[in-house]
Amino acid sequence: MLTDRQLLILQVIIDDFIRSAQPVGSRSLSKKNEIQFSSATVRNEMSDLEEMGFIEKTHTSSGRVPSEKGYRFYVDHLLSPQALQQQDISQIHSIFAERIFEMENIVQRSAKILSELTNYTSIVLGPNQQENRVKQIQVVPLSEGTAIAIIVTDTGHVESRRFSFPKDLKAEDIEQMVRLLNDRLAGTPLMELHDRLYKEMAILLKRHIANYDLMLQAFAEIMNVPVHDKLFFGGKMNMMNQPEFSDIEKLRLLMDMIEREDNLYNLIRPAEGIGIQVKIGKENENAAMENCSLITATFPIASGQKGSLAILGPTRMEYSRVISLLNMLSGDLSKALSNLYGKSQER
Amino acid sequence: MLTDRQLLILQVIIDDFIRSAQPVGSRSLSKKNEIQFSSATVRNEMSDLEEMGFIEKTHTSSGRVPSEKGYRFYVDHLLSPQALQQQDISQIHSIFAERIFEMENIVQRSAKILSELTNYTSIVLGPNQQENRVKQIQVVPLSEGTAIAIIVTDTGHVESRRFSFPKDLKAEDIEQMVRLLNDRLAGTPLMELHDRLYKEMAILLKRHIANYDLMLQAFAEIMNVPVHDKLFFGGKMNMMNQPEFSDIEKLRLLMDMIEREDNLYNLIRPAEGIGIQVKIGKENENAAMENCSLITATFPIASGQKGSLAILGPTRMEYSRVISLLNMLSGDLSKALSNLYGKSQER
DNA sequence: GTTAGCACTCTGTTAACACGAGTGCTAAAT
DNA sequence: ATTTAGCACTCGTGTTAACAGAGTGCTAAC
Incomplete structure (x- = not known):
């Protein structure tokens, strides 16, 4: 594996390059305090490090630059957890x-x-947000045929969606719908909302509400909360x-x-x-x-x-x-x- | 003022520059179909246009580039409303x-x-949004001491704000507060909300609600809807x-x-x-x-x-x-x- | 009034060259 | 067996000079 000296040199090269963004050469390395060897020694070590793939040259006679493998090694083994300022x-x-x-x-x-x-x-x-659960569903009518549906989750997230509905839906129909939704859907994760609306609610609605299909249609797209966060x-x-x-x-x-x-x-x-x-x-x-x-x-x-x-x-x-x-x-x-x-x- | 020929040349210069981003010279201009004069003539006109400040040179022997004054003139007088594709x-x-x-x-x-x-x-x-009017105010309790306040405007815009309140506020206090707010503030433009809360509502609340100051405090920051859109x-x-x-x-x-x-x-x-x-x-x-x-x-x-x-x-x-x-x-x-x-x- | 011609200017490109930084290798020193 | 000094070689950079190309301004001819 790598000798201590090679580790040291690799570390110093990477540290220096991270600071300066310039290829680092043997001479400038040997002048550093941490490095006590001559530039020739450093050159030999660098040559080895390059052969092992930790550092690279940008052209034949340039200083060395860390390779991805070099960074990977640095991150995995050389990183000294630095105290924050x-x-x-x-x-x-x-x-x-x-x-x-x-x-x-x-x-x-x-x-x-x-x-x-x-x-x-x-x-x-x-x-x-998809895993949040429904806390409360509300509908605020805006004008004839349009309303805002609001879904509040247990985490305090609020989704709102405007929707329109056929005129022959009555206010009390909607209110009843909202009551039903709250009774049955409270606690449902958002991601399951759409499905449950169709599977469980449809049956229920059919029994309780006139124009249930219109209603369902109106609510369906509202319950489609965005896929990801x-x-x-x-x-x-x-x-x-x-x-x-x-x-x-x-x-x-x-x-x-x-x-x-x-x-x-x-x-x-x-x-x-x-x-x-x-x-x-x-x-x-x-x-x-x-x-x-x-x-x-x-x-x-x-x-x-x-x-x-x-x-x-x-x-x-x-x-x-x-x-x-x-x-x-x-x-x-x-x-x-x-x-x-x-x-x-x-x- | 400008002669027709000068207008034409100015227009062609600007059109060309807008397309190419390159300074345009007399010779390339004179080769265009729209321009029937020799490059020398064009040069003379360009010299005049430059003197009047409509075009500029980037250096002594470069082609011309429209000046700001040139663009301004172009926009004000030369623009032929182009049919859209x-x-x-x-x-x-x-x-x-x-x-x-x-x-x-x-x-x-x-x-x-x-x-x-x-x-x-x-x-x-x-x-x-500041001019929108309050349609409905709602409060959904989340857990002991926190709740979501929701303001729906007549345009269907929904603002929500989480807030906390002292534990000694009872649920019925809050409900009553919300009823009062709705009665009194429905129709208020968002921008006036904060003021009205303090001026009109304070008096009212004092009469009707225990702990009115705590309540007021809780609501005050909620009603501060962002300054601009x-x-x-x-x-x-x-x-x-x-x-x-x-x-x-x-x-x-x-x-x-x-x-x-x-x-x-x-x-x-x-x-x-x-x-x-x-x-x-x-x-x-x-x-x-x-x-x-x-x-x-x-x-x-x-x-x-x-x-x-x-x-x-x-x-x-x-x-x-x-x-x-x-x-x-x-x-x-x-x-x-x-x-x-x-x-x-x-x- | 228009245009052809010419000298001049500026840009961009290319080639040549010197310089500096760096490497690799060898031989001497430790 | 390591380490280091020395040297030849390589490459990138910066500078300079030369030159082509595009453009202008001016003058003189049309």
């Missing part, structure tokens, strides 16, 4: 300083702060500041990919458990992200759901710092959201 | 193809289509495709400005009446937009409110086409939203 900590706490009652708010602020602290792009995925972004433009994207073509590729959120969704939400996950370069299996790394933190929320935080940066990313930040923030978010959701799930 | 028309109609019941939806789609048709950035501002964007990144923003520094400046929405808000919402307004380059009074033009279409909505559509592009913009598109879409939007809002404002 006091400043960072207080910034993160500022997210929770005000009493906040909306999930969206807290999540949006987290994304913002995270991107400001790192100068990368942050992506936050709140808990899955909103992603919240911070610092979408931060990648412009990274030298690897000074080429506008690469930038465009990346931005286009970010805009097509559905792609991202799958990248952010990792099937596997809790904790930090690092995807480096091509590990992301997306051409636009081959110069990027994505660090994802998945955290539990009391109700059994999960939330995710992610940072998208260049492969040349401050892994240590970002991981520390994500660790801390995901812990705090876990607590805060659990609190928010837990409370409201008492019945 | 059938394709454009059907794209726009596709926005309204589905039956749509939410303002947000329709507005978001408009922004998207508009940016796709033009390759510029589109900004849409829906009708002002959401802007909807389409094609935020489209400016990357414009050669004037191949310099990443300029791009960043512009993007930063777009991200700070509050600035934009004032630019989009023109105090003056209805119709199309064109702001060219420095007329926008914003350093980041000195290479941009902003075309705004303000249109009426039945209820007496106004909506705005805007296109942000480089000064070298396809004015004619954009104006035609905006004219058409703003007409359609005006109808569609009036319809949506008009209906629901019958009492």
